[in-house]
Amino acid sequence: MQLPSHITLAVPKQAGLRMAKKLLDKKDIERMITRMTHQIIEKNKGTRSLCLVGIQRGGVHLARRLSARMKEIEKKDVPVGTLDIALYRDDINVRKEQPVVRRTELHCTVDNKKVILVDDVLFTGRSIRAAMDAIMDFGRPAAIQLAVLVDRGHRELPVKADFVGKNIPTSLKETVKVQFEEEGNEDRVVLE
Amino acid sequence: MSLKAKDLTGIKELDVEDIELILETAAGFKDVLGRDIKKVPALRGKTAVNLFYEPSTRTRTSFELAAKRLSTDVVNFSVSTSSVVKGESLRDTALTIQALGADLIIVRHPCSGAPHFLARYLDASVINAGDGTDEHPTQALLDLLTMREKRGAIKGLEVAIVGDILHSRVAKSNIYALSKLGAGVRLIGPPTLVPPFMEEVGATIFSDMDAGLEGADIIMMLRIQMERQGKGFFPTKEEYFKNWGLTARRLMRARKNAVVMHPGPMNRGVEIASDVADGQRSAILEQVTNGLAVRMAVLYLLSGVKQ
Numbered sequence: 001m002q003l004p005s006h007i008t009l010a011v012p013k014q015a016g017l018r019m020a021k022k023l024l025d026k027k028d029i030e031r032m033i034t035r036m037t038h039q040i041i042e043k044n045k046g047t048r049s050l051c052l053v054g055i056q057r058g059g060v061h062l063a064r065r066l067s068a069r070m071k072e073i074e075k076k077d078v079p080v081g082t083l084d085i086a087l088y089r090d091d092i093n094v095r096k097e098q099p100v101v102r103r104t105e106l107h108c109t110v111d112n113k114k115v116i117l118v119d120d121v122l123f124t125g126r127s128i129r130a131a132m133d134a135i136m137d138f139g140r141p142a143a144i145q146l147a148v149l150v151d152r153g154h155r156e157l158p159v160k161a162d163f164v165g166k167n168i169p170t171s172l173k174e175t176v177k178v179q180f181e182e183e184g185n186e187d188r189v190v191l192e
Numbered sequence: 193m194s195l196k197a198k199d200l201t202g203i204k205e206l207d208v209e210d211i212e213l214i215l216e217t218a219a220g221f222k223d224v225l226g227r228d229i230k231k232v233p234a235l236r237g238k239t240a241v242n243l244f245y246e247p248s249t250r251t252r253t254s255f256e257l258a259a260k261r262l263s264t265d266v267v268n269f270s271v272s273t274s275s276v277v278k279g280e281s282l283r284d285t286a287l288t289i290q291a292l293g294a295d296l297i298i299v300r301h302p303c304s305g306a307p308h309f310l311a312r313y314l315d316a317s318v319i320n321a322g323d324g325t326d327e328h329p330t331q332a333l334l335d336l337l338t339m340r341e342k343r344g345a346i347k348g349l350e351v352a353i354v355g356d357i358l359h360s361r362v363a364k365s366n367i368y369a370l371s372k373l374g375a376g377v378r379l380i381g382p383p384t385l386v387p388p389f390m391e392e393v394g395a396t397i398f399s400d401m402d403a404g405l406e407g408a409d410i411i412m413m414l415r416i417q418m419e420r421q422g423k424g425f426f427p428t429k430e431e432y433f434k435n436w437g438l439t440a441r442r443l444m445r446a447r448k449n450a451v452v453m454h455p456g457p458m459n460r461g462v463e464i465a466s467d468v469a470d471g472q473r474s475a476i477l478e479q480v481t482n483g484l485a486v487r488m489a490v491l492y493l494l495s496g497v498k499q
Contacts, residue, residue: 084220087232087262087492097194098496101220101489137229 023168023176024189029149032165033062036147037069039163044114047074049142051113053081055131056102058120061180062149066118081106083117088130104134111139116163120178122148125159150189152176194496199311199318202327203368211336211369217489218337218482224261225485235262235495240296241289242268244321245276248300250456250480251321251330255298258487264296282306283313290316296491299323317494325359330490331455332365334483336373338475339410341482342451347374352404352446354380354436355414355463356425358387362455363414367393380404381436384425401436405445413438413454413464429462439465443473451475 024032044050047070054063060082067080083106086099117131132144147163152170168191170176175192179185195210203211224232240259242252252268259266269289271277276285282301289297296317299307304324311318322328339346351370357363357379367390370377377395379386386397398404405411416432426432438452452464452474460466469476 087234092234098493100193101217103220104223
């Protein structure tokens with residue numbers, strides 16, 4: 001049914017009209033980050049020449065937390081950079097609106113570093129392709145590894161994460177949202 | 193996020209939200225300009241055409257570099273060696289360029305309103321790079337970016353624009369932009385070159401430069417257009433400098449942290465003294481860098497609007 005144009009349907013998200021299911025809470029996320037930190041350190045035999053790069057925006061918070069946990073465990077500072085991939089996306093000619101251009105601040109050269117790319121959710125793999133292209137424009141890293149909090153499947157490119165917080169099988173209609181305290185929410189992962 | 197219109201014809205047509213979006217995006221692009229590899233693939237496959245009916249080096253070069261840094265192909269259409277000398281109309285020339293596949297057409301034209309006219313007939317995005325005595329929007333945007341970097345918020349700043357306001361499209365675009373963002377605008381210059389109707393847009397007019405500079409945060413000097421000299425707007429260059437030239441002594445009238453700006457090209461010793469132009473307060477070269485970032489932002493944002 002077509003509504004008259006002056007009537008707009010406000011859908012109150014909180015009212016539960018749209019099913020939002022909490023999958024992981026603060027404690028779960030904390031444990032996952034601890035395990036991922038240990039895995040990264042183990043695989044790289046320490047934190048030497050590591051550089052964490054968070055993809056704007058969700059990946060940035062996660063990268064900072066991984067770095068903080070590394071400091072607790074190894075007593076070493078691991079640099080954290082932020083990477084904006086807006087200018088490297090493959091859908092610019094398809095999208096109606098341009099993605100917002102955010103800051104890229106790597107704080108370290110990537111030459112001969114082991115770059116750990118960090119993102120909150122791994123989905124099609126397209127952001128990761130864009131991020132790798134962006135990193136390559138800054139230099140020639142010794143290796144790039146990928147750490148994600150949630151892998152929700154449905155890859156469209158041959159991309160695989162090295163460190164995964166949790167595999168969550170989803171349908172294409174669903175969205176996975178990772179929320180962090182740094183953005184004013186409590187830590188949680190929800191499925192909508 | 194995108195701009196509301198497919199074209200950038202003037203600051204007049206933008207709202208505050210659009211201006212903020214351009215400045216935010218430009219700040220992101222400044223970052224790109226500081227890298228070793230200054231090129232990003234954002235607008236790969238797009239084509240931009242510089243269609244300049246008036247001489248220009250810096251604006252044309254700035255647009256050309258901005259486009260290239262975004263991986264856009266750029267064609268410089270030089271009017272003096274083109275079909276225009278054979279009598280082709282502006283509209284036909286532009287339609288031809290569009291038929292060749294241009295996505296973005298950057299126009300400078302001696303007639304006010306030429307870009308607005310083209311915007312109506314073309315599906316491609318039209319960007320005004322200066323039309324007659326009307327507007328030069330990207331110059332005002334880069335000025336805003338510079339002011340923001342130097343002084344934080346634009347709202348509440350006192351900006352003195354000095355010189356040939358009558359013929360200056362830079363001044364006009366800046367007056368629109370500054371009044372939209374809530375800055376105070378003072379216009380200083382010989383009465384022959386400062387039209388009194390400017391008071392209607394909220395500007396204050398001064399013919400005495402010392403009085404006009406009192407407490408100013410930004411001093412924007414305009415180029416004295418030598419080609420218009422001899423029409424009796426002012427007696428001689430020397431006399432102009434004596435009355436409206438920016439010297440170190442005059443600069444003391446403005447605020448301690450006042451910023452000196454000039455859109456270039458400068459006439460040293462006519463509108464601005466050399467030691468001021470090269471001095472610590474001068475942001476003139478930063479304006480040039482910011483121009484590149486702003487033009488990248490405009491090209492990028494306009495490419496997102498689907499026709």
